[in-house]
Amino acid sequence: MADSIALAILWTLATYGAAGFCFALAFVFRGIHCIDPAAEHAGLSFRIILLPGAAALWPILLRRWILAGAKP
Amino acid sequence: MSTGYVAVQWSRHKRVYDASIAIGIALYLGAFVGVSKVLWQGAHGISDEVILIRALGSCAIVLLHVILCIGPLARLEPRFLPILYNRRHLGVITFLVALAHAMLAIGYYHGFGVLSPVRSLLTSNPNIDSFRAFPFELLGLGALAIMFLMAATSHDFWLRNLSASTWKRLHMLVYVAYGLLVGHVALGALQTDRGWIGPALMFVGLCTVSGLHIAAGLQEYRKDRGNPTTTPDAEEVTWVDVGAPNEIPIDRARTVCAPGGERIAVFSTGGTISAVTNICAHQGGPIGEGKVIDGCITCPWHGWQYRPQDGCSPPPFKEKIATYQVRIVSGRVQVSAKALPPGTPTTPVRIPGDMP
Numbered sequence A: 001m002a003d004s005i006a007l008a009i010l011w012t013l014a015t016y017g018a019a020g021f022c023f024a025l026a027f028v029f030r031g032i033h034c035i036d037p038a039a040e041h042a043g044l045s046f047r048i049i050l051l052p053g054a055a056a057l058w059p060i061l062l063r064r065w066i067l068a069g070a071k072p
Numbered sequence B: 001m002s003t004g005y006v007a008v009q010w011s012r013h014k015r016v017y018d019a020s021i022a023i024g025i026a027l028y029l030g031a032f033v034g035v036s037k038v039l040w041q042g043a044h045g046i047s048d049e050v051i052l053i054r055a056l057g058s059c060a061i062v063l064l065h066v067i068l069c070i071g072p073l074a075r076l077e078p079r080f081l082p083i084l085y086n087r088r089h090l091g092v093i094t095f096l097v098a099l100a101h102a103m104l105a106i107g108y109y110h111g112f113g114v115l116s117p118v119r120s121l122l123t124s125n126p127n128i129d130s131f132r133a134f135p136f137e138l139l140g141l142g143a144l145a146i147m148f149l150m151a152a153t154s155h156d157f158w159l160r161n162l163s164a165s166t167w168k169r170l171h172m173l174v175y176v177a178y179g180l181l182v183g184h185v186a187l188g189a190l191q192t193d194r195g196w197i198g199p200a201l202m203f204v205g206l207c208t209v210s211g212l213h214i215a216a217g218l219q220e221y222r223k224d225r226g227n228p229t230t231t232p233d234a235e236e237v238t239w240v241d242v243g244a245p246n247e248i249p250i251d252r253a254r255t256v257c258a259p260g261g262e263r264i265a266v267f268s269t270g271g272t273i274s275a276v277t278n279i280c281a282h283q284g285g286p287i288g289e290g291k292v293i294d295g296c297i298t299c300p301w302h303g304w305q306y307r308p309q310d311g312c313s314p315p316p317f318k319e320k321i322a323t324y325q326v327r328i329v330s331g332r333v334q335v336s337a338k339a340l341p342p343g344t345p346t347t348p349v350r351i352p353g354d355m356p
């Protein structure tokens, strides 16, 4: 693979992942309550366990959060 | 079941299970390193790092084979059910072992140059168009990415919030990951001097996995075809024959297939017979392969429970599954082919001659 392509891939992934991680932090402590009421009183370890998945799938969760926020 | 989430729903079974896996992994890695040290000495010596990379990689692939085999194995032979029940932990552990393998490999083979290790991984082998010299590590990377997604979304939260079908599709990618790993091992062997034992074992593994899947599928197919003796009655309800009452094992089920193709699990417990759908409300696990524990039908996959008489989870849980009417006609158990709405109470029929 050409180095320029490799760099482009790495930068894209790094940006996606960094954005995802910031989003995930906000999501597991706040947004999660909007999309799943069962998470209301969940403990810290549950929230931490969701971080990797939330950072990877953040566009889906962001969409759900916005939709849920629109019709409270 | 869902009254609010916890990180891991521990039970005694799961602790024993996880402890056994941890001990198994430690023994395997120890044995692998020990044997390699004895086998590759002197001029053939290989470094400790490479031995560890191989130990971890092969350990992950062995675990993956176990994961892929227990589904069909448990279907063919119920004694394997306890392994199935907690497959998720096995999946997460497998990912972690594979991750250790990959990080060590990247650090060792790509970590000492001027490029950052991952950049070097992507660029060091440009032979995408060649079979023999194909960058086999990229296949491993692809598989690792899939395994990460599966491990990261293994909590019930994801099942519920990604929708069951998306989640299921995501987790079916395990077969794609497996395919990539077959390539990773086979092509890797062509390019590193590892000998033929690894790829040969991988081939045996591939045959085992596909053989078991085919065998389980065939058995299911035969069961579905051989089964239904159906009798429509005056009200046009179709009744499916299940067999004599004593042919249903106590506290277990016999699964039959309705003409529409739905599977019905017919349980015998406490001298009565009742029927529920075979599909668990959790992840569609085969309820009919579970047993009755504490008066509740218990799904073999993750232990969700339902009362036989109404398909409801015992309080405080709120899950419900469909129930079916049962009757006994001239010594044969029959179940109505029509599903009742989830949670509908039915009257379990008492087995004649069986005192309460």
Ligand code: HEM
Binding pocket: B050, B053, B054, B055, B057, B058, B059, B060, B061, B064, B098, B099, B101, B102, B105, B106, B109, B121, B137, B140, B141, B142, B143, B144, B147, B181, B184, B185, B188, B192, B194, B198, B199
């Ligand atoms: C970024 C991801 C990965 C990289 C860079 C990578 C790298 C490597 C390398 C360099 C080898 C050859 C080691 C040697 O013999 O010198 C190897 C072998 C192997 N890898 Fe990976 N790998 C990755 C992912 C995976 C995953 C996800 C699995 C399995 C779940 C896996 C399973 C194996 C196996 C079974 C071998 C053969 C070991 C043997 O023959 O003893 N690898 N890998």
Ligand code: FES
Binding pocket: B280, B281, B282, B283, B284, B285, B286, B299, B300, B301, B302, B303, B304
């Ligand atoms: S308990 Fe998970 S599928 Fe039934």
